Amino acid sequence: MVNETQHTCSASSSSKSDGGSSSGSESSKDNSRCSTPVLDADRHERLREKMRRRQDSGDKWFSLEFFPPRTANGAVNLISRFDRMGAGGPLFIDVTWHPAGDPGSDKETSSMIIANTAVNYCGLETILHMTCCNQTKDDITGHLQKAKRLGLKNIMALRGDPVGEEWEEEVDGFDYAVDLVKHIRNEFDDYFDICVAGYPTGHPEAESYEADLRHLKEKVFAGADFIITQLFFRSETFFKFMKDCQAIGITCPIIPGIFPIQGYHSLRQLVKLSKLEVPQEIKDVIEPIKDNDAAIRNYGVELAVSMCRELLDSGMVHGLHFYTLNREVATTEVLKRLGIWNEDPRRPLPWAVSAHPKRRVEDVRPIFWASRPKSYIYRTQEWDDFPNGRWGNSSSPAFGELKDYYLFYLKSKSPREELLKMWGEELTGEESVFEVFTCYITGEPNKNGYKVTCMPWNDDPLATETNLLKEQLEKVNRRGILTINSQPNINGKPSTDPIVGWGPSGGYVFQKAYLEFFTSSEIVTALLKVLKKYELRVNYHIVNVKGQNITNAPDLQPNAVTWGIFPGREIIQPTVVDPVSFLSWKDEAFALWIEQWAKLYEEESPSRMIIQYIHDNYYLVNLVDNDFPLENCLWQVVDDTFELLN
């Protein structure tokens, strides 16, 4: 969801997930909602059921493995990567468990919190790894309880590597992954889907390949739902392993782990850790080009594609698991060349669906957070159910406090220096702020030659679909109507429309035109006069930072601004202009002036005081044109306002 564009057109980089949605298999207890779209069968299925359904339907799938980053900045980048790679439609992602990185803590770089972010904020079906060695039973139970509380529903149960050289048994702990599997089943019954690791050439520490297969069978029989294998270099290795597994009675899915070679050093390190043997023919190719990263990566992609083709063509393999090393290019390239990177323009809803089981029935959100979906999810995380009672007569429950809005996943991705270049090292007046908004709209460089690719309210550049509106937007921003969100009206386009479509095929989608902006009290005064002429057609909410609130909306009722009609279903209205939540959004929208922009400058500096002035004196305005079958009248409203001012 990007500023100034069709609100339903998410930019390619925005957080979107068709692939993973929910691991919920909660019994479908009564819910007291009048609309239950169930747009996406995925949302009601457990991971193992999704896997089975894909296998039955013959659809090939992929999954992606990531490890927790070391720094907070790395975490922000990784989450952007989740959003981008999530767009390709992975069946799930998994996050490794780093015993040395305090993996169960609340640190922004912990395994637990990264997995939490993936499931809740990026809407991805997520498996959290967990190792058992060197930990007490109670520690492990605590981690599992926390994972459950955060909405995680899948665990990869591993032994883990002992710390240090000597193997020490933990008193009251577990020695083997099989013990962890049993423990999860004992303590949490069937709540988690459990994955275990398989070693196509046998675990390096196992007595023998056969002994290792027996250990694997024990893990499966103890309650594991599927197996992901260690990486391997030849498809025959996997085929043999799979047949050997089947021969001893292992019938659950076995997913081959794919490692696209991305560089000389990463390969060497991995081989050292995994104690795997790199085949001579690969070494022969790589050694001569070891200093040419691009060449090695190209070779790695080639190699991976050809091995994956063999695997998929065998008919024995339905899904591929990728060791991404937290990198994007090589894996994405392999997936695209295999034709299983599935950037489906159709979305189940016009915004990114969270994969937390308790949010699986969420099907309506206020439009205000369209460009800040993670902030919305964060601020509503305490809500018990979605969207019951949110948009009815009862007033919305409290939104989470703003004090936490500096949390790492709500911060700008750009460093201060870059923001200053975009938004101005020095502001000379309100007009220089208008200029920044205008440059963001037009895509033209500012007077110092820098493009403005983000704004405090929009972390992403303007979507290309906005070209149609650009001229109007440029004109109004130049004159001090500082737009931060808008959508055009739509009167029944097919749900499969590549730009504005969402939901199942065979349906029709609709929108009311929407425009949201900051502007001065002078313009508001003129605007209110103009709006009298549009009283029956346009609903408005106009509010300043102190909460002074001018509106013609009936009572505190929400206004549906995006809805869809589908075969055999109830009406779905995923986006509303809700008067109550607008006041919470108002706090956030005004605070962004200060937190993201004003604080770039020295205290008491003229630049800072200009932003502070705007923050203190401007109004936040939203307008809805209710007459969706007619031509959008909101531009006329703005034109009339300027005319009145002249």
Place this chain on the structure above:
Amino acid sequence: MVNETQHTCSASSSSKSDGGSSSGSESSKDNSRCSTPVLDADRHERLREKMRRRQDSGDKWFSLEFFPPRTANGAVNLISRFDRMGAGGPLFIDVTWHPAGDPGSDKETSSMIIANTAVNYCGLETILHMTCCNQTKDDITGHLQKAKRLGLKNIMALRGDPVGEEWEEEVDGFDYAVDLVKHIRNEFDDYFDICVAGYPTGHPEAESYEADLRHLKEKVFAGADFIITQLFFRSETFFKFMKDCQAIGITCPIIPGIFPIQGYHSLRQLVKLSKLEVPQEIKDVIEPIKDNDAAIRNYGVELAVSMCRELLDSGMVHGLHFYTLNREVATTEVLKRLGIWNEDPRRPLPWAVSAHPKRRVEDVRPIFWASRPKSYIYRTQEWDDFPNGRWGNSSSPAFGELKDYYLFYLKSKSPREELLKMWGEELTGEESVFEVFTCYITGEPNKNGYKVTCMPWNDDPLATETNLLKEQLEKVNRRGILTINSQPNINGKPSTDPIVGWGPSGGYVFQKAYLEFFTSSEIVTALLKVLKKYELRVNYHIVNVKGQNITNAPDLQPNAVTWGIFPGREIIQPTVVDPVSFLSWKDEAFALWIEQWAKLYEEESPSRMIIQYIHDNYYLVNLVDNDFPLENCLWQVVDDTFELLN
């Protein structure tokens, strides 16, 4: 709502009430619904608030008084009258309390049950009279509790006339209406709106006119909300009374009681009971024409219109209360000539809204009961709230048992002899049943010369709007597709459309085409083949009496078939095809064959066996064309089916 017509077009005689909707002032506690249309401010107001709002806005209004009928047949007729007179938009109706008729009982003719029917089944704001003499406190409390339970929110508190000649004080009872008012306020706080009687010429038993005014003031100060007066013959009588009331500090609304003279004998009887003096000038006109009912009624209408005009023109009167004597013509005529009979084609929802406070949030119903709304209300009376959880994933709660469907307000209004004339004294085969359906559609007389004006599934004649569909319907009924419900598709007509509009102005209404019919298994077999071609477009449910159920609907999800988009509001979807409730409707729809039709004939008679055969072997089919912007394809589906059979 009438068979074969735009489902949203209620025939003039169908149960419709724009006037009274709800007496609910229940605190607006949280309700967990995602759509809360609040289409009609009336639905949230108490009667006294509605009255005040009308007074503030200057809209004149009227109300209608009825008494409980003596027989069950009379009750059925009175309820039809409620529906018809309710269409004119009364602010409320009131039902008198007949101490001799066991008024608080569950008899179908009791005051309590008639008032219950008016509020719950006819959707009329209703005042129940209650008298206090000759009753114990406990009796009265019991009546009031029952009234509250049934959804009644307004009481007219009266003393009542002593039984027999002698005045006897009831031990532990009340002697005066003021005691009853106090009792209601003591026991039920502010729950009820209370009305009391005023006597423009003084109560016949009062010591004096002045003493009577003081009694009235006591009643008001004890907690009465407004006053309705005894009838009078000259507007000056009322004006003087009103000024005298104001002079002693009575400030609540005083509503004049209007008695249009409808006949010589009814006037004489009323005068005797009320001990009123008929002015000489009226006697002079009436005496000579006392045997000419029409002439007296015309005179009475003339007289009432001219007095009402004087009252309304004075600016002191905002509403008029009519003593109807359970008759329709004279009162309706007066109201139409005054211009306050308000047959607004706009309805808050496309079906009649019940006025029970607990149903005030009801905004979605299955389409199946479109022609039997009272049956739907009856069968869902135990539901706690509407429509929460009804149409979501959770299955619908149990509908009320069918065993009670012979209740008087669900019975056919026509006597057995008439039904036999319409539906055939003797049936010769399935074709003679097809013929009955066809005659109902065409409006042509059957072979014995009788018009078929109702069917077991439709108590009213075919609406005139159906002419457009008549040709198609005739064709298919003649061939054994026995239609009982249908609606055309509508793609965004204004909500003010006189035929299909509903809800507030400025909105747009939509429908998916719907067709429901009984048919043989042979036709069903062909239909299913044809439907394969329409798999993605048409949803169907096909079920026989044993419950064998064939459908292509996803899961058990409801399909919205009527919805509206309004300025500043959420989407409203008042009608759905709900797979779960269809199975309850199926029981009712099949039972009507037997209960209303087969049982007209002797047991074991060929006619009865023909209906029994249809009941046992036919299927009930419903079809929805999901592609509402395109031309309705359901007729094509039926045509293709006949083609396949040829």
